[in-house]
Amino acid sequence: MSKEKLGNFTERDAPTYESMLQCMRCGFCLPTCPTFALTGRERSSPRGRVALARAVAEGKLPFSEAMKEEAYFCLDCRACTSACPSGVKAGEVMEICRSQVHQQRPLPKWQAGFRNFILQKMLPDPDLLETSMLPARLYQKLGIQWLVRNSHFLKLGPKWIDKAEGMLPELQQPLRQRLPELTPAKGEKRGSVAFFLGCIMTLMYAEVSKQTVRVLSHQGFDVLTPKQQKCCGAPHLTEGDRETARRLATHNLDLFLELDVDAIVTDCAGCGSALKEYEEILAQRQDHARLERFHNKIKDVSEFLIEVGLRSDDLQPVNKSVTYHEPCHLCHAQGISKQPRELIKAIPGIEYREMKEASWCCGSAATFSLKFTEESQQILDRKLQNVTNTEADILVTANPGCQLQLAWGLREAGMSQPVLHLMELLGEATPG
Ligand code: SF4
Numbered sequence: 183m184s185k186e187k188l189g190n191f192t193e194r195d196a197p198t199y200e201s202m203l204q205c206m207r208c209g210f211c212l213p214t215c216p217t218f219a220l221t222g223r224e225r226s227s228p229r230g231r232v233a234l235a236r237a238v239a240e241g242k243l244p245f246s247e248a249m250k251e252e253a254y255f256c257l258d259c260r261a262c263t264s265a266c267p268s269g270v271k272a273g274e275v276m277e278i279c280r281s282q283v284h285q286q287r288p289l290p291k292w293q294a295g296f297r298n299f300i301l302q303k304m305l306p307d308p309d310l311l312e313t314s315m316l317p318a319r320l321y322q323k324l325g326i327q328w329l330v331r332n333s334h335f336l337k338l339g340p341k342w343i344d345k346a347e348g349m350l351p352e353l354q355q356p357l358r359q360r361l362p363e364l365t366p367a368k369g370e371k372r373g374s375v376a377f378f379l380g381c382i383m384t385l386m387y388a389e390v391s392k393q394t395v396r397v398l399s400h401q402g403f404d405v406l407t408p409k410q411q412k413c414c415g416a417p418h419l420t421e422g423d424r425e426t427a428r429r430l431a432t433h434n435l436d437l438f439l440e441l442d443v444d445a446i447v448t449d450c451a452g453c454g455s456a457l458k459e460y461e462e463i464l465a466q467r468q469d470h471a472r473l474e475r476f477h478n479k480i481k482d483v484s485e486f487l488i489e490v491g492l493r494s495d496d497l498q499p500v501n502k503s504v505t506y507h508e509p510c511h512l513c514h515a516q517g518i519s520k521q522p523r524e525l526i527k528a529i530p531g532i533e534y535r536e537m538k539e540a541s542w543c544c545g546s547a548a549t550f551s552l553k554f555t556e557e558s559q560q561i562l563d564r565k566l567q568n569v570t571n572t573e574a575d576i577l578v579t580a581n582p583g584c585q586l587q588l589a590w591g592l593r594e595a596g597m598s599q600p601v602l603h604l605m606e607l608l609g610e611a612t613p614g
């Protein structure tokens with residue numbers, strides 16, 4: 183998107199000057215920032231990052247290596263925004279700066295080619311994306327994974343490869359291929375919803391989203407799952423490809439606004455957060471009323487079920503103690519904090535145990551956990567200590583990125599609690 187050049191930022195996809203001017207340097211954000219807690223370094227704090235970006239905007243600094251490093255070292259967890267009295271969005275400023283990284287400090291050719299293939303060809307094409315997972319499914323089915331894990335030879339290579347392999351959950355056939363376009367409401371019908379099925383959910387957590395659809399249907403809603411839906415664009419925003427994110431956003435907006443539904447529901451916090459941002463990323467390209475209509479319909483499944491009122495009369499007891507980790511893209515990016523807890527507490531038999539620092543990032547943060555394995559581990563260790571202190575039987579969360587990171591972390595630490603998505607827990611309590 184073209185606009186007037188701002189200091190040493192290029193015209194296309196630069197943060198706005200206003201987004202930096204809002205910072206009054208009070209420091210309220212500092213205790214909430216995981217990267218500042220790790221390093222104690224001002225430039226790795228929300229305040230420091232905004233100051234860096236402002237210096238670039240004012241032409242006092244070039245778009246330097248330090249700016250590039252901070253753009254990617256920021257977890258984009260948005261905890262600072264929740265704490266900031268001026269509403270500064272340091273995470274979002276850094277996210278936009280990643281787009282500048284690729285314009286001003288491009289990757290070597292082969293790396294750029296690989297990145298572009300993933301972001302511009304594979305992720306926007308659900309068929310290609312699903313096909314690309316076939317080797318991983320065969321790797322598990324043929325027992326090669328068992329051999330690799332038991333030989334421990336991956337431990338000899340770079341840590342990120344061992345971790346990426348270790349995080350792989352048991353893969354099923356992608357859910358998009360199996361879900362009917364319409365799952366009818368059970369019992370007395372209360373309305374209709376469209377289901378936004380995220381890429382990681384369909385590929386890696388198919389059984390979770392199957393439960394989400396079952397729960398929504400059991401709660402009295404027709405569930406429409408259009409097969410033509412595409413990636414929400416979250417990975418593109420995270421990796422600084424805002425143009426492809428806009429293309430995907432336009433596709434999904436057109437597709438979902440055609441449907442006569444009460445809400446567009448998702449069980450992926452990362453997708454929900456990106457879908458709610460369409461209003462901003464398409465602001466110059468779409469009619470405002472359409473964007474607003476779309477925005478108002480997007481609901482995280484916990485937000486939706488609490489809004490319409492959970493039918494809990496026939497829920498079956500789950501006699502377990504449960505603690506809850508809040509995904510950053512649910513609590514900080516969408517302000518959804520009490521609804522998941524209310525759903526957990528509505529299940530008979532559950533003993534809910536609040537953990538300390540439940541909204542502190544788990545260290546997953548899209549590709550952060552693989553790019554900064556040491557720092558991610560330190561953030562995760564803090565989370566695992568808080569989980570341990572609750573002595574809860576089950577750890578619940580509501581985002582696939584967190585679930586991958588936490589399940590891996592618990593297993594590596596020899597902890598026995600299962601990590602469940604909120605909808606798996608509610609699915610367990612839902613009869614039928
Ligand atoms: S980002 Fe917000 S909380 Fe942090 S120093 Fe600036 S104004 Fe204060």
Ligand code: SF4
Binds near residue numbers: 257258273274
């Ligand atoms: S988004 Fe998270 S990591 Fe980034 S500056 Fe804010 S609190 Fe720190």
